[in-house]
Amino acid sequence: MSQQNDDLPPELIAQEAQLLHGLPARPAGRDAELAHEVARLNKAIADAAQELSFDDQPVDFLALLVALREPEDDAA
16 A cells, blocks of 8 residues: 555554554554555545434444445445
8 A cells, every 4th residue: 555645654553553552563564554544544434424414323324434344446
């Protein structure tokens, strides 16, 4: 995966993994991949949340999250 300007810093992923979860270091480049994926999901969730209103049920948000499991470019 290529890193975009709006991606999170890989160092943030490494720090969170170590400090909050006690995980060991990942292979070189993996934190950058995870940072890209987290940024993609954060944007998708923020975009999806715009489609919901106060009166929507929590399951409606879950349905939007399930739809985000795969990137759009992988859809058949």
